[in-house]
Amino acid sequence: MSSAQAGLKRAHYKDARLPALLLLPQLVILLLFFFIPSLRALTQAFLLSDPFGNTVHFVGFDNFRQLFESANYHESMKVTVVFTLAQNVLTIFVAMVLAFASDRIIRGRGVYRAIILLPYAIAPVVAGILWAFLFNPSVGPIAHLLHGMGIAWDPNRIGSDAMLLVVLAASWKHVCYDYIFLLAGLLAIPSSLLEAAAVDGAGPLRRFFTVGLPLLGPTLFFLAVMNFVYGFFEIFAIIDAVTRGGPAGATNVLVFKVYVDGFINLDLGSSAAQSVVLMIFALFMTLLQFRYVERKVSYDV
Amino acid sequence: MVERTPILNGLCHAIMLVGVAFVCVPLYLAFVAGSLSIDDVQKVPLPWVPGDQYLENLRTAWTQGNFGRLFINSFIVALGITVGKIAVSLLSAFAITYFRFRFRMTIFWLIFVSLMLPIEVRISPTYESVANAALPLQWLAEALHVASIWQWISGHDIDIKLEWNLVNTYPGLILPLIASASATFLFRQFFLTVPDELCEAARLDGASPMHFFWTILLPLSRSNIVALAIILFLYGWNQYLWPLLFTTDKDMATAVIGLKHLIPRADSQPAWNVAMNAALLTMLPPIIVVVALQRSFVKGLVDSSK
Numbered sequence: 001m002s003s004a005q006a007g008l009k010r011a012h013y014k015d016a017r018l019p020a021l022l023l024l025p026q027l028v029i030l031l032l033f034f035f036i037p038s039l040r041a042l043t044q045a046f047l048l049s050d051p052f053g054n055t056v057h058f059v060g061f062d063n064f065r066q067l068f069e070s071a072n073y074h075e076s077m078k079v080t081v082v083f084t085l086a087q088n089v090l091t092i093f094v095a096m097v098l099a100f101a102s103d104r105i106i107r108g109r110g111v112y113r114a115i116i117l118l119p120y121a122i123a124p125v126v127a128g129i130l131w132a133f134l135f136n137p138s139v140g141p142i143a144h145l146l147h148g149m150g151i152a153w154d155p156n157r158i159g160s161d162a163m164l165l166v167v168l169a170a171s172w173k174h175v176c177y178d179y180i181f182l183l184a185g186l187l188a189i190p191s192s193l194l195e196a197a198a199v200d201g202a203g204p205l206r207r208f209f210t211v212g213l214p215l216l217g218p219t220l221f222f223l224a225v226m227n228f229v230y231g232f233f234e235i236f237a238i239i240d241a242v243t244r245g246g247p248a249g250a251t252n253v254l255v256f257k258v259y260v261d262g263f264i265n266l267d268l269g270s271s272a273a274q275s276v277v278l279m280i281f282a283l284f285m286t287l288l289q290f291r292y293v294e295r296k297v298s299y300d301v
Numbered sequence: 302m303v304e305r306t307p308i309l310n311g312l313c314h315a316i317m318l319v320g321v322a323f324v325c326v327p328l329y330l331a332f333v334a335g336s337l338s339i340d341d342v343q344k345v346p347l348p349w350v351p352g353d354q355y356l357e358n359l360r361t362a363w364t365q366g367n368f369g370r371l372f373i374n375s376f377i378v379a380l381g382i383t384v385g386k387i388a389v390s391l392l393s394a395f396a397i398t399y400f401r402f403r404f405r406m407t408i409f410w411l412i413f414v415s416l417m418l419p420i421e422v423r424i425s426p427t428y429e430s431v432a433n434a435a436l437p438l439q440w441l442a443e444a445l446h447v448a449s450i451w452q453w454i455s456g457h458d459i460d461i462k463l464e465w466n467l468v469n470t471y472p473g474l475i476l477p478l479i480a481s482a483s484a485t486f487l488f489r490q491f492f493l494t495v496p497d498e499l500c501e502a503a504r505l506d507g508a509s510p511m512h513f514f515w516t517i518l519l520p521l522s523r524s525n526i527v528a529l530a531i532i533l534f535l536y537g538w539n540q541y542l543w544p545l546l547f548t549t550d551k552d553m554a555t556a557v558i559g560l561k562h563l564i565p566r567a568d569s570q571p572a573w574n575v576a577m578n579a580a581l582l583t584m585l586p587p588i589i590v591v592v593a594l595q596r597s598f599v600k601g602l603v604d605s606s607k
Contacts, residue, residue, distance in 0.1 A: 006406070007397065007398060007409065007489065007493065008397075008398065008399075008401060008405070009398050009399050009492070009493070009495075009497060009500060010497045011497040011498075011500035011501045011504070012398075012399050012400060012401050012500075013399055013400050013401070013510050014400075014401050014402075015400055015402065015510070016402045016403065018396075018400065018510060018511075019396035019397075019400035019402050019405075020402070022392040022393060022395060022396035022400075023392070023393050023396045023397070023408060025388075025389045025392065025393075026389045026390070026392070026393040026412060026482075026485065027393075027408070027411070027412075029389065029476055029479055029480045030411070030412065030415055030480050030482075032430055032476070032480075033427060033430055033431075033476055033477040033479075033480035034415045034418075034423075034480045034481070035415075036426070036430055037423045037426035037427040037429070037430050038418060038423050038426070040423075040426035040429065040430075041422070041423045041425070041426045044425075044426065094320075094323075097316060098316065098317065098320045100313075101312075101313035101314075101316035101317050101320075102313070102317060104309065104310060104313045105310070105313050105314060105317065108314075108317075112317045112320070112321060113599075114592065114595055115321050115324055115325065116317075116320050116321065116324055117591065117595075117598070117599070117602075118324055118328075118588065118591065118592075119324060120535070120591070120602065121535055121584065121587035121588050121590065121591040122539075122584045122587070122588070123538070123539035123541065123557050123583065123584065123587075124539065124541065125539075125541050125557055125560065125561060126539075126557070126560065126580050126583055126584050129560065129564055129576060129577075129580050130327045130328070130331050130577075130580060131327065132564070133330075133331065133334060133573055133576070133577060134327060134330060136573070138343075138345075138571070139342060139343055139345060139347075139571065139573055141330055141345070141346055141347040144345045144346050144347075145346075172323070172324075172327070175323075177602070180599065180602055180603065181603065184603055198304065203304075203306075204304075204306060204309055205309075229419070233419045233421040233422070234421075236421060236541065236542050237541035237542065237557075240541070240545070240561075241561055241564060255421050255422075258421075258422075258424070259424065259542070262424065262425040263424075263425065263546065268425065271425055272425070272426075275422045275423060275424075275425070278421070278422040279418055279422045279423075282417060282418050282419055282422055283417050283418070286416060286417040
């Protein structure tokens, strides 16, 4: 098939007016709310304007240079990496254990699955508020438990406590996502492979580590990418509702910093430069995701 | 399974029960906190048995949070995103899979580039676009020197000021969230699996393209549409950053934003009972959708990230 016909049905229509009409709504919306804003972010990153927008001039890469020299930005990057890694490891580990267990359960699997999937329906900000309450140093039941064990828990003052709190809230909301993909992956493993391993004397755990886990490789790769995207972008609500980046910047992740610099400090140039850095990261993640699609196809054959 | 392993099976049930507790205990504690009076919720430890103030707190949360109005807004926004995105994507996916026309591949790539950038990375310029959606036309007019040409033709001075402010409107809340091709991609993948014979047969019978779309393609896509609709409804209902920025008018906020204003801050009375009550209230509509349409929900969840 020639490249001009890629993704075209063999039985198709030859017409120019009708498809133009059909595509019009999508293209107009994309133009207004995707292409123009994205280009504006790109150009703003190279401009410097005063907070009232009276004067604007071209400054080249100055915004980026300042950004990469700023200690605040380094700190924010470090916080983001710590947060996404911790969240990634925690969610995948918990989801894997749950998926392994539900793969072996026949009776009641549907009920377990339905309950474990519930947090997907809950808004990140609601999840954040729930955990903020549980760990609230003066009234929260879990904080009370920790105090009883002699731990001076206080996420409003101690940076690492705040980080732990947002990691827990984010993971609580996201475990279900990883779980459903891992379970689907485990259920898709051909039973002939598992039976062959069983005949060779491999027990259930051994089968999981030697047959199931390697075959889940592409799924794990995909989930790691998705968890990074979740940790980088969708985390905004939890941070804004629970810690507001504090205490002392301990949970000031990149996407929250973009918002604070752009909408509260009105430093548009710096905020746009940060947006561009995040855009490059998002592009990179999308390319990785496409790789997953390719790999999955080759595994299926 | 291949062999009988009662101990391992028991262990698996135990693991699942721990998982269920991990999900349910926070929700239950929120329910307990939401049923206590403001004095009781300050006492530690939190009791395991709910109090009798649930309805009272519900009434307080409902009026304090202005939830009567905000729930209507949330429903309009969530349904608007769901219906709008599905309609727009079905049409464009139909166009790029079933029609041969010039620039087809160019348009294909224009649409799919939008998969790459999440909305969070372009918040402030999108805000500009929403604050004045006519801005691009204005730039176009300036670039083409429409004003000076008009002056040259007619001798009159005009000042072109186009204004179409979408802040605090439903379109402003809905349209930017439709601007991504994820659903188009999904329907395209599905259309490519539809047998070619169906379209050939429709053409032999003299059906127009739109007739084929309405009577054959759309009914075939039903289960995909339902699955995607659930995911989009959750996405729309749970939106946070967007409504936070684009609604300065309190009556145009969504339920999730209303909830944010009930979180106890250091300088206010810590009314956690009302906040927890409102949190449960806000999560109710999406939870009902997920529980009632479990099968389609799981399909949508797995499909929508391919």
